[in-house]
Amino acid sequence: MQIDLDLLFTYGAIAKEYKKNDVLFYEDEMANFYFQVVEGCVRMFNSNDEGKEFTQGYFCEGQSFGEPPIFIDEKYPSTAVAFQDCKIIKLSKEKFLKILDEYPAIQKQFLKLLAHRIHNKAKTTKDIINQKPEFRIVAFLNAHKKSTGNNKEVVQFTRQEIANFTGLRVETVIRTLNKMKADKKIDIINHKIYF
Amino acid sequence: MQIDLDLLFTYGAIAKEYKKNDVLFYEDEMANFYFQVVEGCVRMFNSNDEGKEFTQGYFCEGQSFGEPPIFIDEKYPSTAVAFQDCKIIKLSKEKFLKILDEYPAIQKQFLKLLAHRIHNKAKTTKDIINQKPEFRIVAFLNAHKKSTGNNKEVVQFTRQEIANFTGLRVETVIRTLNKMKADKKIDIINHKIYF
DNA sequence: CGGTTCCTTGAGGATGATCAACGAGGGTGG
DNA sequence: CCACCCTCGTTGATCATCCTCAAGGAACCG
Numbered sequence: 001m002q003i004d005l006d007l008l009f010t011y012g013a014i015a016k017e018y019k020k021n022d023v024l025f026y027e028d029e030m031a032n033f034y035f036q037v038v039e040g041c042v043r044m045f046n047s048n049d050e051g052k053e054f055t056q057g058y059f060c061e062g063q064s065f066g067e068p069p070i071f072i073d074e075k076y077p078s079t080a081v082a083f084q085d086c087k088i089i090k091l092s093k094e095k096f097l098k099i100l101d102e103y104p105a106i107q108k109q110f111l112k113l114l115a116h117r118i119h120n121k122a123k124t125t126k127d128i129i130n131q132k133p134e135f136r137i138v139a140f141l142n143a144h145k146k147s148t149g150n151n152k153e154v155v156q157f158t159r160q161e162i163a164n165f166t167g168l169r170v171e172t173v174i175r176t177l178n179k180m181k182a183d184k185k186i187d188i189i190n191h192k193i194y195f
Numbered sequence: 196m197q198i199d200l201d202l203l204f205t206y207g208a209i210a211k212e213y214k215k216n217d218v219l220f221y222e223d224e225m226a227n228f229y230f231q232v233v234e235g236c237v238r239m240f241n242s243n244d245e246g247k248e249f250t251q252g253y254f255c256e257g258q259s260f261g262e263p264p265i266f267i268d269e270k271y272p273s274t275a276v277a278f279q280d281c282k283i284i285k286l287s288k289e290k291f292l293k294i295l296d297e298y299p300a301i302q303k304q305f306l307k308l309l310a311h312r313i314h315n316k317a318k319t320t321k322d323i324i325n326q327k328p329e330f331r332i333v334a335f336l337n338a339h340k341k342s343t344g345n346n347k348e349v350v351q352f353t354r355q356e357i358a359n360f361t362g363l364r365v366e367t368v369i370r371t372l373n374k375m376k377a378d379k380k381i382d383i384i385n386h387k388i389y390f
Numbered sequence: 391c392g393g394t395t396c397c398t399t400g401a402g403g404a405t406g407a408t409c410a411a412c413g414a415g416g417g418t419g420g
Numbered sequence: 421c422c423a424c425c426c427t428c429g430t431t432g433a434t435c436a437t438c439c440t441c442a443a444g445g446a447a448c449c450g
Binding site: 160175 | 428430439
């Protein structure tokens with residue numbers, strides 16, 4: 001889901017550049033802006049007291065993020081950082097809500113978007129709870145592979161990133177991946193994972 | 196969030212009674228109806244291969260459920276069963292979408308509803324991943340306590356239900372609750388939990 | 391009562407986390 | 421060009437935690 005860039009600019013949006021690891025907003029901050037990715041990719045995550053991070057999701061080119069709290073006057077449930085160098089469009093909450101009011105079709109698009117998000121989160125949560133490291137990793141790989149074809153493709157995530165998303169530790173991810181390789185479920189060539 | 200009952204009936208909705216444990220729909224079924232609870236409470240959950248259940252959420256009097264897949268022509272991600280004897284309103288998908296089209300205010304309400312759901316799910320997932328059984332249980336108790344006051348109140352869930360929601364095993368829940376009692380974090384009187 | 395459903399306890403075991411160390415590659419600046 | 425420092429991947433050993441299994445007890449209800 002993305003709103004037309006011209007429309008956004010008409011309503012006063014600005015484009016901003018972020019370097020990798022720049023923070024866009026912090027967990028528990030009030031939500032005052034609508035964000036839409038033009039270039040790059042953003043990661044949303046939570047950290048617990050011991051510093052262990054849990055990745056809630058990635059938002060890439062053409063995707064918006066951080067909208068739910070805008071609709072309900074809530075704080076951000078997670079922190080957002082640039083996963084790569086990014087160009088991001090920002091629009092104030094008020095203007096964003098105005099667009100929705102004036103363009104019912106867009107509002108409907110957002111309804112669908114949120115429905116997708118819930119659907120995905122339900123699936124993800126289910127898969128993570130299912131414990132079994134291998135199962136969690138497979139679910140992650142399936143959810144994040146680009147093509148739907150049968151042919152294997154290289155996985156663009158580090159083992160640490162897989163760990164952060166699945167709630168496992170790096171070492172466990174590595175050992176599980178090695179087992180999966182032995183079982184011919186994935187290929188690992190020169191440290192790169194093919195799934 | 197609930198749609199006015201008269202309006203629902205005008206559009207052809209019917210009320211249906213379910214006995215405890217009756218199934219309203221199964222995981223992976225296509226979503227063809229809008230559901231709204233008039234009386235009682237519904238549980239949505241997934242089962243894994245070993246039969247272990249994970250509760251995605253409870254939906255009680257006045258709440259609707261199972262809408263996300265309707266918006267996006269998807270299957271249900273979970274199974275829904277009557278948690279108690281229930282009276283539920285059902286309306287066909289087509290009619291439901293028609294209501295949304297004809298009443299923009301209602302559509303907006305649903306946007307907010309879905310935003311709330313996502314926000315909650317993000318928090319819940321974060322808390323579950325945080326491992327530590329005690330932390331998960333406290334998160335569950337906080338999320339499901341009725342009043343927001345400081346005074347303790349009785350918890351209406353069985354230990355098995357807490358286990359299903361937190362992804363723990365009953366025995367672990369029991370032992371953790373006992374520890375929490377010893378630490379004065381909860382009271383347990385005659386097997387009932389006060390939090 | 392007899393049958394549920396729910397709660398409880400103990401013992402044992404498996405699994406993933408933790409800790410510690412090291413290797414390999416890529417980029418940077420002297 | 422080389423030394424250094426990153427980040428990322430890897431391995432082994434040990435440990436703590438939660439799961440599993442088995443058994444029984446308590447409360448409730450027709």
